[in-house]
Amino acid sequence: MNSLAHVNFEEIAEVKADSKNRISLGRKVRSLAKHYRVYHDSSTGKILLEPLVMLPISEPWLDKNPKSKAAVERGLAQAKAGRLVKAKEDFAKYIDAA
DSSP states (O other), X not given: OOTTGGXXXXXXXXXXXXXXXXXXOOTTOOOOOSEEEEEEETTTTEEEEEEEOOOOTTOGGGGGXXXXXXXXXXXXXXXXXXXXXXXXXXXXXXXXXX
């Protein structure tokens, strides 16, 4: 019996660690995350990976400013819904054509 089943976990594969103790997540794990927080339960040996989003050090202020965060989330939702405005300037001229 899978003791993690009660929190929406499902077994997706059995894997073997390589000679450097690495484990491949394989193709069945569809995650956009490239960074994970790793938890280890020393009493059972179970390992849990939590997907993370990495932010530049200059951006955590947004999480500490609810009004600004709400404005950004509102803007992202509008963009996702296709409600965009035409820029007053063509920013393509700033692209470095190397």
